[in-house]
Amino acid sequence: MSTLVPLYVILPLATAFLIPIFGRLIKGFEKALLSLVLLFLTLLSVYILFNGIQEPIVYAVGGWEPVNDVPIGIHLVLDGLSVFILLITSLIGFLATFYAISYIKKYTAENNFYALLSLMIAGMNGVILTGDMFNLYVFLEIAVIASYALVAFGTEKQELEASFKYQILGGVASLFILFSIGMLYWKTQTLNMADISNILSGKDQDFFLLFTQVLLIAGFGLKAAMIPFHAWLPDAHSSAPSPISAMLSGVLIKAVGIYAILRLFFNLFMISYEISIVITVIGALSMVIGVFLAIGQWDLKRLLAYHSISQMGYVVIGVGMGMIIMVKGGNLSIASLAIAGGLFHLINHAVFKGLLFLNAGAIEYVTGTRNLKMLGGIAKDLPVTTSTSLGASLSISGIPPFNGFFSKLIIIIAAIKGQFYLLAILAVLVSIITLASFMKFQRYAFFNKKTFTRKVKEVPFTMCFSMIVLVILCLALSLLAIPGVREVVLTPAVDVIMRTTEYSSSIIGM
């Protein structure tokens, strides 16, 4: 089993470099290869998840064994949290590639699209699997530079401007992360995450460590699009081609943003009261400000992008509440409920936000415009798009029996039980405003009077297939709230977070 771990990085990387050579000779080679590779990785993640992981699998790259109990070399670590997010990455990646088979025909240079997409997936898998701080930075940069190129793929005026803004802001955040990695190395003389956690548990919290933690929150908070670091998200996610918007909003801000914050602040540093307050406040601000900025939007994809900020706020609130309860020594079952709600909302958001962006792409493919004031009345001609879009809108607003209702319910129950009454009221309020915003989206995009005279017909088969699979998953994922299924999928991930610094003792055995 442990030889399968580096496959998550090797296979997409080999695909990215096979495509320029064979894509010129064999037609259709790149689409078949990338779809098969991502399908294989999805099935592998499902197999590992249902097999169960008792203790983390540690893979030492290059065979460097620890010398005198000090780990040298790079470790790849696979535990419950990693396999949970790998499943999201591979699944949304496969469906976006399948959708892109017919969508990208409208752009030139198709080969480069698939090569860049597989590089982005290789980088994200590397970030999720690694157990070494500098390796995290290298894979983060691979994923993010590939996404800069993908946002500017159409080379129109808006896309180039959005990509430039995204690059400067993302580059500054990466430099903050590199600076804080340097400061961590100065203090602990090692780069392995488990070893750093071991050394830092003996020292107490002084100003130096607090400065490093704040820089890391600033750097990774920008990658996760939290307020006040959100300024790049509306431009970048609305100007990118639609399968890339689904990948960026559905996977990238989770795999390199939220996952890195979880891994660093629960398993590496000891949990502390100040950082938990900062994380919860940032989450609450994102939730509220995101939805208020989204109401007045008339551009379809900008509306969806602002809602991404708000839903990420839900996840961060769940995690932050769990951290506050653990620091104050309260009831640990409430903390695990809050964190389980946050992680459940993470996978739900990937599925329904991906579906919403694919729907927006289908609307743009057929009608050629993204402005809600100019659309209308296409419900009878596009049955698949309308029904899947209705399903996704009900999911994001939290209507039973779709999956959004269950994850938001778990977060609100945990907030009430832990006596965070203000957060519970804010969560309910934001959910109601989200419902209003999506009813506006549905009405103006599909059900108004027809205002333009072009003939529209249904989108091609591969695009329909991805959308139908995602809407079936929206219904199926609500089964994750049942205790039987929850034990298999969610509980290993929550356990890894709850057992905070025991991560280091299970890896280097000290």
Add this chain to the structure above:
Amino acid sequence: MIVYIMCFLLFLVGLYGIVTRRNLIKIVISFTIMEFSVFLFLVLIGYIEGGEAPILTKNLPENVNFVDPLPQAMVLTAIVIGLATSAMLLAIAIRLYKKYGTFDIREIKNLKG
């Protein structure tokens, strides 16, 4: 200690350049200055007084002190990543000049709200 404060001052000079300059190419150059300050900080961390360059040769004297080689490996990798970032930024800047006809960021304001 004063060396590290100078590195941080260089970082702040680069950040000032990104925030206040109006020409696209000047923003790219300020970004590169910021990058170089972080590399300088990383290399200075590994310095040990009276150390030799960390290369194994044939005839080494007995107790020889080497400077820490791990930050030097980190900086080599980070320089290559910085090269890729600069190439990406400049390619987009050239295409922006072709579309808008100017490098001034006050003219390039198509996306609002």
Add this chain to the structure above:
Amino acid sequence: MEGLTPIVKKVAQLMSGIIFVYGIYIVVHGHLTPGGAFAGGIILAGAFILLILAFGSEVIRLKKEETGSSITESLSILLTLILAIGGLFIGTKVFFNNYLPKGEVGELISAGLIPIYNILIGIEVAAAIITIFLALVIFKEEEEER
């Protein structure tokens, strides 16, 4: 694009040979002296770019050059990956293993697979820098024709 004056052409012809040999020296001695793959690869690219700048060329020939360098880059990374995956089958069966015999310190042929990785990555970095340069030049030339 046009070339430069005859003096520049003559000096570029002489210098680019010396720069190329120096780049190969830096790449091959990567495990003995400072340098290695990245720095040597950029010096190798410099030799080619000097010739292109001094002599000038038409867009059609440059496009064929760019196809060639792009394929060289992908091919060398694939060879590196294949050698790294070979470590899964030989020796201690981990990815990226160093499985050739390591000689003595200071010899040219020593340290296992590291000189071979240096050469492959050196070729790859040189091809990548040449591809970036050619892409920007072709963009500018097509822009001016319109």
